[in-house]
Amino acid sequence: GESVGLHLPTLSVQEGDNSIINCAYSNSASDYFIWYKQESGKGPQFIIDIRSNMDKRQGQRVTVLLNKTVKHLSLQIAATQPGDSAVYFCAENKGGTSYGKLTFGQGTILTVHP
Amino acid sequence: DTGVSQDPRHKITKRGQNVTFRCDPISEHNRLYWYRQTLGQGPEFLTYFQNEAQLEKSRLLSDRFSAERPKGSFSTLEIQRTEQGDSAMYLCASSLLRASGPGGTGELFFGEGSRLTVL
Numbered sequence: 001g002e003s004v005g006l007h008l009p010t011l012s013v014q015e016g017d018n019s020i021i022n023c024a025y026s027n028s029a030s031d032y033f034i035w036y037k038q039e040s041g042k043g044p045q046f047i048i049d050i051r052s053n054m055d056k057r058q059g060q061r062v063t064v065l066l067n068k069t070v071k072h073l074s075l076q077i078a079a080t081q082p083g084d085s086a087v088y089f090c091a092e093n094k095g096g097t098s099y100g101k102l103t104f105g106q107g108t109i110l111t112v113h114p
Numbered sequence: 115d116t117g118v119s120q121d122p123r124h125k126i127t128k129r130g131q132n133v134t135f136r137c138d139p140i141s142e143h144n145r146l147y148w149y150r151q152t153l154g155q156g157p158e159f160l161t162y163f164q165n166e167a168q169l170e171k172s173r174l175l176s177d178r179f180s181a182e183r184p185k186g187s188f189s190t191l192e193i194q195r196t197e198q199g200d201s202a203m204y205l206c207a208s209s210l211l212r213a214s215g216p217g218g219t220g221e222l223f224f225g226e227g228s229r230l231t232v233l
Contacts, residue, residue, distance in 0.1 A: 043118075043207075044224045045224070097176070098212070102149075102159060103159070106154070106156055107155070107157060
């Protein structure tokens with residue numbers, strides 16, 4: 001079936017480096033994509049989202065890139081900090097009446113070393 | 115704290131028992147969602163409500179599962195005759211979705227989850 005998946009399950013970086021987390025999706029009908037951060041024992045926390053009519057969106061220290069041609073999504077974190085260590089999930093949504101019915105990927109564990 | 119709250123945070127039960135989880139969404143949010151998350155996996159959609167109406171249920175939600183949102187505010191998720199395979203984190207999320215006007219972007223705010231262990 002259609003799914004959202006991640007290329008790398010783990011990513012280790014040094015504090016201050018930039019991090020890039022990748023995600024592939026297969027549902028061409030998806031029109032809304034979100035990145036979530038989940039710390040141990042907590043619920044997912046919204047980071048940034050992007051709609052299919054955009055290819056880039058920037059937030060505070062984070063940038064999401066969307067390549068619809070190859071169905072690829074990435075999250076860039078600038079100047080990664082130890083507090084960024086968590087599991088990162090991409091999620092996709094078909095929008096419309098299904099808004100909020102998200103399909104999550106497996107997750108990437110980001111570890112930031114001081 | 116005005117975020118999404120879930121209760122209990124942890125529940126250990128024996129196989130065959132019934133359990134109920136409660137979710138209190140952010141007060142003005144009209145949509146409420148239930149997701150299930152197992153270790154090492156992303157959350158999986160179970161069901162959602164718009165106000166008090168349950169609009170969609172996943173095939174993951176067997177007949178043993180029932181969710182309600184009677185007054186369009188808090189919601190309960192009940193699992194009857196629990197099985198070991200029901201062990202998971204049950205996450206609730208809420209959002210405000212407006213057809214027009216300011217705000218209401220539909221961003222989902224998740225609670226901390228209710229962890230169920232079935233022995």
